[in-house]
Amino acid sequence: MKMIRPIMRKEFIHILRDPRTLGITLFLPLFQLLMFGYALSLDINHIRTGVYDRDRTAASRRLVENFASSGYFDIVARPNKTDFTQRLDSGNIKVAVVIPQGFERGLKSDGKAKVQVIVDGSDPSFARVGVGYSSMIISRFSTKAMAESLYRNGIVIREGMPPIAAQARVWYNPELRSVNYIVPGLMALIMMTVTTINISVALVREKERGTLENLIISPIKSWELILGKIIPYVIIAFFEAALITGVGTFWFNVPMNGSLLLLFAGLVIYVAGTLGMGLVISAITESQQVASFGAFMSTFLPAFLLSGFVFPIKSMPVALQLVTYLVPARYFLVVIRGIFLKGVGFSVLWPDILALVVFATLMVAIASIRLRRTLA
Amino acid sequence: MSKTNGSYEKSIVVDGLTKKFVGFTAVDGISFDVRRGEIFGFLGPNGSGKSTTIRMLCGILEPSGGNASVLGIDVAAHPEEIKQRIGYMSQKFSLYDDLTVIENLDFYGGIYGLKNDHLAGRKDFVLEMAGLKGREHELAANLSTGWKQRLALGCAIIHEPEMVFLDEPTGGVDPVSRRNFWEMLYHMAETGTTLFVTTHYMDEAEHCHRLGFIYQGKMIALGTPDQLKQQHMRGEVIEIAIDTSQEALRAVVGAPGVDEAYFYGATIHAKVGSVKRDMPAVGKHLKSLGFKGFSVQSVQPSLEDVFVNLIQDTR
Structure with a gap:
């Protein structure tokens, strides 16, 4: 046991003197956090909108006003007929609202007023949201107009128009802020890539330099060597987890509704698995470059694409859905989002925690078998 | 520690040691012993079983057969006990480039369990011995090869091993550094440390007290x-100072009385049955083929001659 300390001390010196490790360990996570936190916002609002109002009446102005005050649309231009197609082409505006002549007249007389909304479909998710929001605004406007028209004809409508009002409530993330969804997911992504890359490189480096030979011949036991090498990275991993939690909750205002203790326990299991994976990679590779590339490819891509981090697993093809069961980040994501956003506990999260335990056990077992071959 | 320093007579006793891997036998029933305080040279071409033997003696590879004991400890039964009492230095020097001289020593001292005053005393001794005083805080990466070699030796002996295995410790090192290095080895042997050295350099082999030559296991x-x-060495050796071309070598091989011939530095060595009888004939033969400006003389066989001869006999 006493042999672990010199190894740990040496490993810390390596980390502090190697700009690459230091960068991967400290700055990459922070960079990712800020990048994803700001850039990967899935919330769509302030859509650049052009209005071509050919009616120029009080009613048409009121409709435009409804668009502008919704918060979803920014009226940035008032193009004329030829201008608005050009603006859509160039991407200057994403949505064009065209109000034809006779809009107010139609509204008041025969109720056959028409509004044209043109949405840039080159970005489908954007377009879907644009169509949704504009239909909502127009139908609300039209309901109100109908009520006024009935009123003018002597029919008074009290509350209760329309007859059915949907009372939709969003739980866990009432404002639907995507950052609440992204930041906990990032924890899964970052912890996995950083620990796996670091530990695999740390061991392969000894192989490459030939120092492993001396360690094998020394009285140090292989489990002491491995523990001594792993512990510094575990300490760093938890420092990172704290950093992500801190920046997430204080800077991005992500709610932390669950138990910190459960979060910590989940992390321990998850990191045990990712470190095991790093050790397996270090056992089967001979150069630092291959090791770090292998570690990156086997962690970042699956954790990014197949974990449900951004792309919902349920909307993947079935074959791909099956593959996601092999991605540990998938389970950790459920755990960590459950803890952060839903505030649920072990009674709900145990199936995913169990899956993480299985993954960790498997990885540590494979690693110890492979390493016994390398280290003896 | 169950064995004291005085409980063994010979540092290494090997008897019929064998290591079989799937499909081939790397070490095939070798026997030898190494006395205390001896510098034992272990020679042989690459792939002859040198490293496998060292790995077995260091207790990290289990023998398939035979017996071996190091410092009186059986390698198969108590490999862990051996590890604490031997030192090992490899051709790669096994230093951490991003650690300073003193940090490297601290680390190797640490993994052998050295502490506080003891460690400080040993570091002082090693720095003195290796002439690294005043360079304690230089990064190992910035040392020249000769200095790295000394530091590597220092790291290998920081825990005062009774026996040190050196696997081609002078590879890639300049002649002056090699000479200094061997002086350090002599000094260690005089103070009772047993040294087990592999090398490719035949002049270094001459420095060893005793030699073992392994070939094909x-x-x-x-x-x-x-x-x-x-x-x-059956037969005698003549040295022909001639342009060392393939053509010249062929001519020497074809000369009467020559058993075999090979390049030796800037000359060609030929093994003959008798210098007296064959040397004039070789000269005559070369002249008849039109070679000019060469000289032929009788030389004492060197170790290199012996080993060329040995390998040729084995084939």
Whole structure:
């Protein structure tokens, strides 16, 4: 046991003197956090909108006003007929609202007023949201107009128009802020890539330099060597987890509704698995470059694409859905989002925690078998 | 520690040691011993079983057969006990480039369990011995190869091992540094440390007290350098100072009385039955083929001659 300390001390010196490790360990996570936190916002609002109002009446102005005050649309231009197609082409505006002549007249007389909304479909998710929001605004406007028209004809409508009002409530993330969804997911992504890359490189480096030979011949036991090498990275991993939690909750205002203790326990299991994976990679590779590339490819891509981090697993093809069961980040994501956003506990999260335990056990077992071959 | 320093007579006793891997036998029943305070040279071409033997003696590879004990400890039964009491230095020097001289020593001292005053005393001794005083805080990466070699030796002996294995410790090092290095080894041997050295350099082999020559997994010669020259050299050697071309070599091989011939530095060596009888004939033969400006003389066989001869005999 006493042999672990010199190894740990040496490993810390390596980390502090190697700009690459230091960068991967400290700055990459922070960079990712800020990048994803700001850039990967899935919330769509302030859509650049052009209005071509050919009616120029009080009613048409009121409709435009409804668009502008919704918060979803920014009226940035008032193009004329030829201008608005050009603006859509160039991407200057994403949505064009065209109000034809006779809009107010139609509204008041025969109720056959028409509004044209043109949405840039080159970005489908954007377009879907644009169509949704504009239909909502127009139908609300039209309901109100109908009520006024009935009123003018002597029919008074009290509350209760329309007859059915949907009372939709969003739980866990009432404002639907995507950052609440992204930041906990990032924890899964970052912890996995950083620990796996670091530990695999740390061991392969000894192989490459030939120092492993001396360690094998020394009285140090292989489990002491491995523990001594792993512990510094575990300490760093938890420092990172704290950093992500801190920046997430204080800077991005992500709610932390669950138990910190459960979060910590989940992390321990998850990191045990990712470190095991790093050790397996270090056992089967001979150069630092291959090791770090292998570690990156086997962690970042699956954790990014197949974990449900951004792309919902349920909307993947079935074959791909099956593959996601092999991605540990998938389970950790459920755990960590459950803890952060839903505030649920072990009674709900145990199936995913169990899956993480299985993954960790498997990885540590494979690693110890492979390493016994390398280290003896 | 169950064995005290005085409980063994010979540092290494090997008897019929064998290591089989799937499909081939790397070490095939070798036997030899190494006395205390001896510098034992272990020679042989690459792939002859040198490293496998060292790995077994260091307790990290289990023998398939035979017996071996190091410092009186059986390698198969108590490998862990051996590890604490031997030192190992490899050709790669096994230093951490991003650690300073003193940090490297601290680390190797640490993994052998050295502490506080003891460690400080040993570091002082090693720095003095290796002449690294005043360079304690230089990064190992910035040391020249010769200095790295000394530091590597220092790291290998920081825990005062009774026996040190050196696997081609002078590879890639300049002649002056090699000489200094060997002086350090002599000094260590004089103070009672046993040294087990592998090398490719035949001039270094001459420095060893005794030599073992392994070839294709078998120990084909064993003894002091002088013994080897006497016992394993049938015939005598003449040296031909001539342009070392393939053409010249072919001519020498074709000369009457020449058993074999090979390049030796800037000359060609030829093994003949008798210098007296064959040397003039070789000269005549070369002249008849039109070679000019060469000289032929009789030389004492060197270890290199012995080993060329040995390998040719084994084939």
